[in-house]
Amino acid sequence: MKAKYVIVGGSAAGIAAVEAIREVDPSGEILLVSEEPSTNYSRPMISELLAGETNVQGMKYREDIFWEKNNVHVLIGKAAVRLNVESKVVELDDGVKVEFDRLLLATGGRPYVPKIEGINREGVFTFTTLSDAERLAARIKTGSRAVVIGGGLIGVSAAEALVKRGVKVTVVEFKHTILNLILDETASRIVENAVRKSGVEVVTGQTVQRVIGNHEDDSVVGGAVLTNGEHVPCEVIVIAIGVVPRTELAVTAGLKTNRGILVDAHMRTSAYGVYAAGDVAEAYDFVLNENRLLALWPLAVMEGRVAGYNMAGKEVVYAGGTSMSTLKYFGVPVVSVGVINPKTDELTEVLTKGNADEGIYKKLVLREGRLEGFILVKDIEKAGILTHLVKNKTAVEKFKHELLSDDFGLVKLPPSLRRKLYMRV
Amino acid sequence: MKAYALEWYTHTMSLKTSRKTSLRGLKSMKRIVAKEEYCMGCGLCEVYCTVQHSKSKDIVKAYKAEKPRPLSRVRLEVNKPVSFAVQCRHCEDAPCVAACLSGAMHFDEKTGLVSHDAEKCIGCWTCIMVCPYAAIRVDAERRIVSKCDFCVSISVPACVSNCPNGALLVKEVEA
Numbered sequence: 001m002k003a004k005y006v007i008v009g010g011s012a013a014g015i016a017a018v019e020a021i022r023e024v025d026p027s028g029e030i031l032l033v034s035e036e037p038s039t040n041y042s043r044p045m046i047s048e049l050l051a052g053e054t055n056v057q058g059m060k061y062r063e064d065i066f067w068e069k070n071n072v073h074v075l076i077g078k079a080a081v082r083l084n085v086e087s088k089v090v091e092l093d094d095g096v097k098v099e100f101d102r103l104l105l106a107t108g109g110r111p112y113v114p115k116i117e118g119i120n121r122e123g124v125f126t127f128t129t130l131s132d133a134e135r136l137a138a139r140i141k142t143g144s145r146a147v148v149i150g151g152g153l154i155g156v157s158a159a160e161a162l163v164k165r166g167v168k169v170t171v172v173e174f175k176h177t178i179l180n181l182i183l184d185e186t187a188s189r190i191v192e193n194a195v196r197k198s199g200v201e202v203v204t205g206q207t208v209q210r211v212i213g214n215h216e217d218d219s220v221v222g223g224a225v226l227t228n229g230e231h232v233p234c235e236v237i238v239i240a241i242g243v244v245p246r247t248e249l250a251v252t253a254g255l256k257t258n259r260g261i262l263v264d265a266h267m268r269t270s271a272y273g274v275y276a277a278g279d280v281a282e283a284y285d286f287v288l289n290e291n292r293l294l295a296l297w298p299l300a301v302m303e304g305r306v307a308g309y310n311m312a313g314k315e316v317v318y319a320g321g322t323s324m325s326t327l328k329y330f331g332v333p334v335v336s337v338g339v340i341n342p343k344t345d346e347l348t349e350v351l352t353k354g355n356a357d358e359g360i361y362k363k364l365v366l367r368e369g370r371l372e373g374f375i376l377v378k379d380i381e382k383a384g385i386l387t388h389l390v391k392n393k394t395a396v397e398k399f400k401h402e403l404l405s406d407d408f409g410l411v412k413l414p415p416s417l418r419r420k421l422y423m424r425v
Numbered sequence: 426m427k428a429y430a431l432e433w434y435t436h437t438m439s440l441k442t443s444r445k446t447s448l449r450g451l452k453s454m455k456r457i458v459a460k461e462e463y464c465m466g467c468g469l470c471e472v473y474c475t476v477q478h479s480k481s482k483d484i485v486k487a488y489k490a491e492k493p494r495p496l497s498r499v500r501l502e503v504n505k506p507v508s509f510a511v512q513c514r515h516c517e518d519a520p521c522v523a524a525c526l527s528g529a530m531h532f533d534e535k536t537g538l539v540s541h542d543a544e545k546c547i548g549c550w551t552c553i554m555v556c557p558y559a560a561i562r563v564d565a566e567r568r569i570v571s572k573c574d575f576c577v578s579i580s581v582p583a584c585v586s587n588c589p590n591g592a593l594l595v596k597e598v599e600a
Contacts (some may be wrong), residue, residue: 016523044526046549058545061528237436298524298551305523326550333563335554380553381563408557410511411502422558 002099003031003073005311006090006385008080008249009106010039011279012297013304015062017104019307020316022070028312029052030072031098033090035079038130040066044297046133056130069152079287080107083253085271100309102273105250105261106304109243109279109295114149118211123221124237127158136238142166145234147224149208151178153325155240156195160329163198170201170232172208172224182325182336184363187375189356194330206230243295245280257281260293265317266425268306275311277303286391287338287372294321323373324387326380332359335383338373338390339365348372353404362404369397382408452538454517455574456589456598457582459509463592466508470584470593474512477576478585493566498573499584500562510584510593513560513573517541521552521561538575546570 007014010032011217018030032039041059048054067074075092082091083103090098111118111126125136136158140146144167148155149172159169171178177188179196192202206226214222214235223233245260256262258272260282267275267283277283278300282291299321309316327334342348342365354361354377361377365387371389376382386403389396394417396403402412410418474482479487487495499512519539521530529545530552531540546569551560553570561589564571576582585593 042527044549045547059527298527298555301523324554326554327566328547328549333550335550337554379562380550382559383550383554383559384556384559387554409500409502409504411504411507411509413505 001031001091001096002029002257004028004101005030005104006100006102007032007104007106008090009104009108009278009280010034010036010074011043011106011108011278012061012300013106013281013307014104014302015040015066015106017277018070018112018300018306018310019071020305020310024309024312024314027071030070031100032072032074033078033092033098034074034076036129036131037077038294039074039076041130043128043130044157046127046130047131047157047161049130050127050137050158051164052137053164058070059130083249083274085253086253086273088273097118098299100155100273103275103313104304104307105269105274105276105280106278106300106307107246107249107280109245111239112241112244113239114241115205116208116211118213119239121211121213121221122219123235124239126209126239127142127154130244136236137165139236140165140167144168144236145232145400146170146236146238147172147208147232147234148238149224150174150240150242151202151204152181152240152242153179153327154242155238156191156327156329158238158240159195159200160198162202167236168199168201170203170224170234171195172206172226172232173202174207175291176204178202178204179327182323182332182340184329184341184375186356186361187334187336187377190359190361190377191327191330191332191334193359194332203230208237212342226365241395245293246296246364247280250280250333262291263303266310266315267303267318268310275307277307284318284320285322286393287322294323296324298324311329320392322390333378333380335376335380336374337383337387338371339367340373340375342367349400351400351404364400364403366396366400369395369400371396371403379406385410385413388421394421454515454598455575455595456515457512457573457585458594458596458598459511460592460594461507461509463590464508464510465590465592466501466503466505468501468581469587469589470499470510471501473583473587474499474573476577486562488574496562496564496571497569500560510588511537511558512558512584513575514558515573515575520555521555524551524555526551536577538577539572540574541570541572543567543569543571 042061045059079093080090083091127164148171208224210225250261261276262384263281279295324337349366351364363375365373453503473496476484476487526549527547529542533540548568561572
C-alpha cells in the first residue's frame with residue numbers, strides 16, 4: 001500500500017491534520033490508521049455519555065461523512081507496529097506495509113494503570129475512550145458504589161457522571177487537594193465543596209493499596225483497601241491517574257524521544273518526513289519556554305493542524321500552548337492557565353480576590369510584572385483576555401489591579417496596549 | 426491625544442505563518458467593525474441584539490416575558506469616557522474553533538463565519554478560555570456559551586443597524 005500522507009491515530013490531532021492537509025492539498029492521498037474502533041468522536045464527552053446525557057451520535061466531533069468528504073482512507077482496528085524511517089514504510093499488525101511520503105504520529109496516550117494488588121479483577125475500568133465509557137456504563141446501576149482512583153480532571157469528570165447515574169462515589173486522591181495540577185488550594189477547596197455537596201466522598205492523602213474481591217466471586221471487585229487500612233466497599237473501580245504517551249513506534253524506529261516524541265516548531269520529529277502531534281508529542285509551552293508533554297484536547301488540535309499544514313507543504317509555526325484547563329463539573333466554572341502554584345521568590349507576585357467561602361475566586365500570578373498564569377472560579381467570562389496577556393508576555397504591572405476587578409474587560413487595558421494587541425490598523 | 430480611528434478587525438490569532446495570503450485562501454470577508462470614537466455607550470447594541478435573539482422579536486416581551494431572558498451576544502464595555510461594543514470577530518483561524526471540545530464551534534465555509542451550534546455545546550468553557558476578545562458569553566442559565574452569529578437571517582446585524590451614531594458598521598475587510 002502507498003499513500004502520500006499516512007496518519008496514525010484518529011482523534012483530535014489526526015482529525016485536525018486532515019483538515020489542514022485538505023485546505024492545502026485537495027487531492028493527495030490520505031491514509032489514516034486507527035487502532036481504536038471509533039474515530040471522529042469527542043473524547044472529553046465520554047463523561048456526558050456515561051452520565052446518559054448524550055449518545056454516540058451526539059459525541060460526533062465532525063460531521064458523519066467527515067472521512068468521505070475529505071477523501072480519507074480509514075483503516076479501523078489496525079495498529080501500526082513498525083516504522084522504518086529510511087525506507088519510509090509503516091507496517092501494520094496484519095502485516096500490510098504502507099509506504100508514505102509524510103507521516104504523522106498522533107498515537108496519543110494510554111491510561112496509566114498502577115501496580116496495585118488485585119487491579120486485574122473484573123469491575124476495574126480506565127476512563128479515556130468511548131469503549132471505556134460504554135463498558136463502565138453497562139456495569140453500573142442506581143445504587144452501585146464506585147471508587148475513583150485519582151482526583152484530577154478525568155477522575156472528577158468520571159465522578160460527576162457516576163453521580164448523575166445514581167452511583168455512590170468515593171474519590172481517592174493521593175495528594176492533599178483534588179485537581180492539584182491545575183488548581184491552588186483555595187480553588188480546589190471550592191470545587192471540593194461542590195463535589196462533596198453532591199454526595200461524593202472525597203478522600204485525600206490516600207491511595208488504593210489493594211483491590212479485593214466480593215464474597216460470591218473473588219475475581220470480581222468487592223472493595224478497595226486504602227493506604228490507611230480503611231476498607232471501601234464498591235462494585236466498580238475507575239482508574240483516573242493520568243495518561244502515558246504511546247511512544248513505542250517512535251522509540252523502536254529510533255526517533256528522538258524523551259517522555260514523549262520530540263518535535264520542533266513545525267511538529268517535525270527527528271526523522272525526515274515524520275511528524276508528531278497531540279498527547280504523544282512534547283510540544284512548545286509558551287509560559288515555561290520549553291517543550292513538554294501536555295495532554296490537552298485543544299492543544300492536540302492546534303498541533304495536529306500545524307503538522308498537517310507543514311506536511312502538505314505550507315510552512316506554519318506552532319505558536320505553542322501551555323497548561324490550560326477549564327472545569328464545568330458540579331456546576332463550578334473554572335479556568336486555569338499557565339503557572340498557578342508558583343515558587344515564591346522576590347520576582348513573583350500573587351494577587352488574589354475572593355475566597356473559598358464565597359465560592360468566587362481570582363488569582364493572578366505575575367513574574368517580573370508579566371502575567372504568568374491565573375485561576376478564575378465562577379466569574380470566568382473575561383478569561384480569554386488574560387490568556388492573551390499570558391501568551392503575549394505583556395507587561396501588566398501598571399494595571400495589574402484592573403485585571404482583578406469585576407468589570408474588567410478590553411476597555412480597561414491601556415489604549416496603546418489595546419491597539420498593539422488587537423488592532424490591525 | 427490625536428484622535429485615531431480604532432478599528433476592531435478580525436485577525437489570525439493562533440498560528441504564525443510565513444504566508445502572505447489568507448490561511449484559508451479567503452480574499453476578503455464581511456466583518457463588524459467598531460469605531461470607539463463614535464461610541465456613546467448608550468447600550469442600544471445590547472438591547473437590539475437581545476431582541477433579535479429573542480423568540481418574540483419584541484422588545485417588551487423579550488425583556489419582560491421571556492424566561493430565561495435572551496442574552497445579548499454583544500457586550501458594551503465602558504470605561505468613561507471610552508466605550509465600545511465587543512462581539513465575536515469571526516477570526517479566520519479562530520482559537521475557539523480549534524479549542525472546542527465537542528465540535529460545536531466551527532468555521533462555516535458557506536458564510537465564512539465562526540458558527541456556534543448550541544445543540545452540540547456542552548458548556549465546557551474552553552472557548553471562553555482562549556478567545557482573546559472575551560467575545561463569547563456565558564449563558565449561565567442554559568450552561569452553554571453564546572456568541573454573535575452575525576444575524577445571518579437579516580441583511581445587516583441588529584447591533585449595526587440600530588447604532589445611532591455609526592460606531593458599528595459592516596465592512597469588507599481583507600482576509
